[in-house]
Amino acid sequence: MKIKKNGEIRTAYFYISPLLTIILLFILIPIVGTFINSLYRDITYLPSRFTGFTNYVDLIKLSDFWNSFKFTTLFTVVSVSLETVLGISFALLLKEVFTGRSFLRTILLIPWAIPTAISARLWQLMYNYNYGLLNYFLDVTHTGAKVNWLGTARGAFWAITIADVWKTTPFMTLILLAGLQTIPDELYEQAMVDNATMWKRFLYITLPLLRPALVVALIFRTADALRIFDLVYVLTGGGPAGSTRTISILGFHYFVNGDFGTGSAVSIIIFLLVFIFSFFYIRAGRFKETL
Amino acid sequence: MRILYPFILFLLLFISSCSRPRELTFMVGGSPNELLYWEKVIDEFHEKTGINVKLIRQATDTDQRRQGIVIALRSKSRDPDVFLMDVVWVGAIASSGWLEPLNSYIERDNLDLNKFFSRVVNEVDRYRGNVMALPVYVDGGLLYYRKDLLAKYGYTTPPETWEELLQMAKKVQARERRKNKNFWGFVWQGAMYEGLICTFLEFSSSFGGGIAIDSTGRIVVNIPQNVEALKFMQDLIHRYKISPPNTYTELKEEEVRLIFDEGNALFERNWPYAWGLHEKNPELKDKVSITKLPHRKGKRSASTLGGWHIGISRFSDVKDEAWEFVKFVTSYEKQRDFALNLGWNPGRIDVYTDTVIEKTAPHLVLLKDVFENAVARPSLPYYSGVSQILQKHLNSALSLSETPQEALQKAQTDIDEFIKKYED
Numbered sequence: 001m002k003i004k005k006n007g008e009i010r011t012a013y014f015y016i017s018p019l020l021t022i023i024l025l026f027i028l029i030p031i032v033g034t035f036i037n038s039l040y041r042d043i044t045y046l047p048s049r050f051t052g053f054t055n056y057v058d059l060i061k062l063s064d065f066w067n068s069f070k071f072t073t074l075f076t077v078v079s080v081s082l083e084t085v086l087g088i089s090f091a092l093l094l095k096e097v098f099t100g101r102s103f104l105r106t107i108l109l110i111p112w113a114i115p116t117a118i119s120a121r122l123w124q125l126m127y128n129y130n131y132g133l134l135n136y137f138l139d140v141t142h143t144g145a146k147v148n149w150l151g152t153a154r155g156a157f158w159a160i161t162i163a164d165v166w167k168t169t170p171f172m173t174l175i176l177l178a179g180l181q182t183i184p185d186e187l188y189e190q191a192m193v194d195n196a197t198m199w200k201r202f203l204y205i206t207l208p209l210l211r212p213a214l215v216v217a218l219i220f221r222t223a224d225a226l227r228i229f230d231l232v233y234v235l236t237g238g239g240p241a242g243s244t245r246t247i248s249i250l251g252f253h254y255f256v257n258g259d260f261g262t263g264s265a266v267s268i269i270i271f272l273l274v275f276i277f278s279f280f281y282i283r284a285g286r287f288k289e290t291l
Numbered sequence: 292m293r294i295l296y297p298f299i300l301f302l303l304l305f306i307s308s309c310s311r312p313r314e315l316t317f318m319v320g321g322s323p324n325e326l327l328y329w330e331k332v333i334d335e336f337h338e339k340t341g342i343n344v345k346l347i348r349q350a351t352d353t354d355q356r357r358q359g360i361v362i363a364l365r366s367k368s369r370d371p372d373v374f375l376m377d378v379v380w381v382g383a384i385a386s387s388g389w390l391e392p393l394n395s396y397i398e399r400d401n402l403d404l405n406k407f408f409s410r411v412v413n414e415v416d417r418y419r420g421n422v423m424a425l426p427v428y429v430d431g432g433l434l435y436y437r438k439d440l441l442a443k444y445g446y447t448t449p450p451e452t453w454e455e456l457l458q459m460a461k462k463v464q465a466r467e468r469r470k471n472k473n474f475w476g477f478v479w480q481g482a483m484y485e486g487l488i489c490t491f492l493e494f495s496s497s498f499g500g501g502i503a504i505d506s507t508g509r510i511v512v513n514i515p516q517n518v519e520a521l522k523f524m525q526d527l528i529h530r531y532k533i534s535p536p537n538t539y540t541e542l543k544e545e546e547v548r549l550i551f552d553e554g555n556a557l558f559e560r561n562w563p564y565a566w567g568l569h570e571k572n573p574e575l576k577d578k579v580s581i582t583k584l585p586h587r588k589g590k591r592s593a594s595t596l597g598g599w600h601i602g603i604s605r606f607s608d609v610k611d612e613a614w615e616f617v618k619f620v621t622s623y624e625k626q627r628d629f630a631l632n633l634g635w636n637p638g639r640i641d642v643y644t645d646t647v648i649e650k651t652a653p654h655l656v657l658l659k660d661v662f663e664n665a666v667a668r669p670s671l672p673y674y675s676g677v678s679q680i681l682q683k684h685l686n687s688a689l690s691l692s693e694t695p696q697e698a699l700q701k702a703q704t705d706i707d708e709f710i711k712k713y714e715d
Binding site for chain 1: 354361365383384386387473482483484535536537539540541550555672673675676679683684686687689690692693712713
């Protein structure tokens with residue numbers, strides 16, 4: 001198998017060449033272009049000038065950058081963990097046969113199907129101080145004074161996390177459910193014969209066999225969480241006082257202010273961050289063995 | 292041979308398109324009804340002068356409008372020839388050398404600049420002595436108040452100073468709260484966005500401070516009057532509690548207007564656009580009035596200047612036609628039409644005394660006084676970056692995560708650091 005004729009390899013390259021061209025044109029060139037741009041002082045109203053890594057050095061010295069870095073990674077860790085736990089639970093529940101299962105499976109997808117900007121607006125209305133649903137309940141039940149939910153850094157963090165978990169848990173559930181369906185029932189029957197407890201069946205059969213699906217879901221979710229923009233932009237706009245500015249929002253602010261060089265540098269940093277996370281997941285997923 | 296026909300046809304079309312009369316391109320954005328109105332303006336212009344104008348429609352969003360214009364100018368594109376600019380970009384675009392100085396045209400046609408708000412022309416449209424643009428419409432912050440409520444609690448005139456406003460708001464809020472738990476004394480824009488800079492400029496200037504540029508070109512924000520003003524803004528929310536706690540997270544123009552529209556506020560700081568909407572509200576009809584924003588005792592009240600200006604691209608290939616269009620848009624008749632049809636506040640001062648205007652839009656008479664004393668935000672190439680820094684620290688002070696002193700100190704340090712990048 002290992003020895004291939006040159007002709008075969010050539011044919012193989014010929015067949016994948018359209019894909020390679022597309023990757024080159026639409027992924028590699030923009031990334032390289034952004035990187036080159038990040039080495040320039042490229043500001044709207046001024047002539048552009050090569051400055052090497054100055055943009056990166058300036059960013060690393062900036063406390064704003066580190067605040068948004070901390071916020072983004074903390075948000076990613078907390079929201080992806082919650083989504084994973086909830087996603088696995090929902091997937092396990094929905095795998096069982098019961099009346100109304102297909103109905104539940106369908107409505108579970110609703111949060112994921114709503115465009116993020118719209119669901120963010122819905123959540124914003126719920127958190128709203130004057131007309132919000134949460135404050136309405138506080139008012140009706142006389143449990144306490146109105147709360148300005150988005151008014152503190154901590155409140156805003158949890159407001160964003162909850163909205164994100166609500167929105168993306170269905171995605172996690174969907175992929176994991178597909179993964180669960182590939183696990184043969186015989187394995188569980190065998191385990192039942194051996195008197196394995198439910199927990200042990202989960203730990204030794206479900207989890208290991210679910211790993212490929214889980215890794216795929218985690219890669220997607222982590223990459224999305226690290227790049228999060230729309231939800232935060234609509235919900236808090238990066239406030240209060242810049243405490244919820246994610247790295248993407250920071251980069252966006254540079255672009256809006258016409259500082260394309262620094263904006264590009266921020267983009268490259270996000271790219272590297274996502275790349276590193278994905279790399280570790282693929283390592284942890286041990287894809288080489290399964291493929 | 293037949294196969295060549297399409298090519299011949301194409302060639303003919305190409306030639307005919309080249310020899311067509313030269314066309315003027317006008318880039319403008321705004322709400323759908325504004326764009327519809329611009330189409331009408333263009334038709335009228337065509338009828339009057341025979342010059343064709345092509346309209347390039349832009350989004351409503353101000354930032355997107357700026358990007359569209361800047362990208363075209365940066366690439367030295369021949370289109371657009373004429374465009375509208377927000378008050379804060381005029382300086383930046385002029386300093387890049389992308390605007391055609393209008394002096395020679397103004398002199399040639401004897402255009403009287405005194406017919407425009409002279410302060411606006413001098414502070415916004417002039418760059419190194421040259422006039423680079425002309426105001427199409429102006430905007431400024433106002434104080435809206437409930438006439439009926441002030442009368443109910445024995446006040447005959449609206450507040451002139453912040454101290455008076457505070458007293459009135461405290462008293463009325465306390466009494467009104469008995470029936471209406473959601474009642475607030477004073478609502479204003481405090482969320483982290485450009486609007487916060489506008490309100491801060493009004494508070495600080497009316498405390499005797501402001502956002503100033505010193506002789507070395509440095510932006511100065513950390514002065515005692517500004518600290519005092521910021522402290523007052525913070526106190527309105529947290530100490531006197533006459534402004535809602537979500538002021539610094541949620542309140543922008545529309546949020547503020549809605550609170551007032553629902554009858555839940557005594558005073559409101561907003562732009563003139565809210566006037567028409569409050570007027571249309573049957574529950575507020577004849578209960579609302581406008582006045583100048585208050586000031587600190589012994590100081591002068593201030594209103595932040597907004598609005599849009601028209602200018603000609605330096606890369607335009609039809610500058611004379613473009614100038615005709617600028618003259619048309621800023622003419623007395625058109626300016627009055629804008630006021631009557633779109634509710635815009637004319638950039639020409641003589642329209643405010645027009646008899647039709649006085650009859651149909653009497654509030655404009657008061658506005659004239661406000662615009663004459665409006666304060667402009669600094670006109671600089673890196674203004675938006677400075678604004679971003681300032682927004683963050685002002686908002687920190689309002690959310691109590693920094694003291695007013697700290698906030699302005701840090702803003703000053705950050706701005707000084709930020710500007711270094713622009714020096715060379």
